[in-house]
Amino acid sequence: MSRIVILAEGSFQFHAAKTAVGVIRYSKDTVVAVIDSTKAGQDVAQALQTNFGIGIPIVRDIREALPYQPDTLLIGIAPRGGNLPAAWRWQLLTAIEAGMNIVSGLHFFLSDDEELRQAAEKHGVMLYDVRRPPEKKVVANYTPHRAGSHTILAVGSDCSTGKMTTMLELEQTARQRGLNSAFVATGQTGIMISGNGLPIDHIICDFLAGMVEEMVLDFCEKYDWVFVEGQGALNHPGYSPVTLGLLHGTLPDAMIFCHIAGATTIDGYQHCPLPSLPEMIRMNEDAVNWLHPHHNSKVVGISLLTHHLSEAEAHAEIQRIEQETGLPTVDVLRFGADPLVDAIQRYFNA
Incomplete structure (x- = not known):
């Protein structure tokens, strides 16, 4: 079980932050804060005008999230093209230096970035690129499913x-x-x-x-x-x-x-x-x-x-x-x- 802070800078809303909203609503892990400077001071329920996320604070940046003792930073939005915006880099590096693992669903793989990879190695944390596919390659065999399933x-x-x-x-x-x-x-x-x-x-x-x-x-x-x-x-x-x-x-x-x-x-x-x-x-x-x-x-x-x-x-x-x-x-x-x-x-x- 992780204590997650979600990075959703400038986009914490239902459509633009589907990953953030889905994790808050369904994950078994604990979301301790959301980063979005445009909605700082509200909680999740107020920002989304919904009945879940009550009491989860929205903070200005990663530094304001650290007092909530997160151990994982999760990127909760997907910018067009799936790249890592340059303005986010310092927040990821700050999280890594604080001993936090990073979970990303971007098309851009964090573990292929030399600066981020070296920082993660130095501080003993994990960069988890969720979209990285397995190396295994399998062609469909048209195998029937188990009877009764x-x-x-x-x-x-x-x-x-x-x-x-x-x-x-x-x-x-x-x-x-x-x-x-x-x-x-x-x-x-x-x-x-x-x-x-x-x-x-x-x-x-x-x-x-x-x-x-x-x-x-x-x-x-x-x-x-x-x-x-x-x-x-x-x-x-x-x-x-x-x-x-x-x-x-x-x-x-x-x-x-x-x-x-x-x-x-x-x-x-x-x-x-x-x-x-x-x-x-x-x-x-x-x-x-x-x-x-x-x-x-x-x-x-x-x-x-x-x-x-x-x-x-x-x-x-x-x-x-x-x-x-x-x-x-x-x-x-x-x-x-x-x-x-x-x-x-x-x-x-x-």
Whole structure:
């Protein structure tokens, strides 16, 4: 168990600091402070206007965080391009000199930086680059999952549609029901939270499906219900390859579709309209069943992000989407994951 301070300078908000928010909400480690000079003096709950993170202070810099006795500095945001901003370097070096390990999900690997590496060696601390892929290379073998296991994958209409959060909430609800379940991480934040998984956006394409297959098969041997974090979207102009590799490596028995209420285009690609929900659902089912026809894998429910809507508007949109798709729909953060776990259990018991 670590005592973590999270670096989220200038960006501590839901969308820009997904890693920070996910770790605060789900990690078993203790978050003792968040660094963001633009929100210093508030606590996490005040800054995010939410009901978690109450009492976790936001401080100006690493020096103000040290009295809270952290032993780990975690980089909680991902600047565009995934590089280390020059203005952050002194904070990392100060943390290292104070004997703190550094955990990073950047595309830039801290352990490849000579200055940081030498400082870490001098002070006996670890630089953990979560996105560094294993050296092992595996091509998919198309091996069936253990009979009696159930693999559920989150897919979605875009990036940042709540795929990790949905799977964490589903797995937690399944465990509360006494099911033998596990969450499988496929991105840096999920790995930081769970301590397992693969950074699939850093695996060479030829080996992506194989590495995912090997990981999922291992989980299926140990657990009856395996909830796999999704990545990207099949209809995304930039990130569809990683989604397809994940679909074919996981070969899910069922899927949950994740969507932001009211979204009409890919975020950042305003000339890339979203297909209709039924069409996007069909795209994902078809892509899995190219390889999985006998299992006839289906999307069995929809996880909807409604944080920008009032509660009445959220209920109305949930009802509209249920009518449009014929699938149970819920915002798992606002209204709980039970409707989706019910749908999954119905599907496998049918």
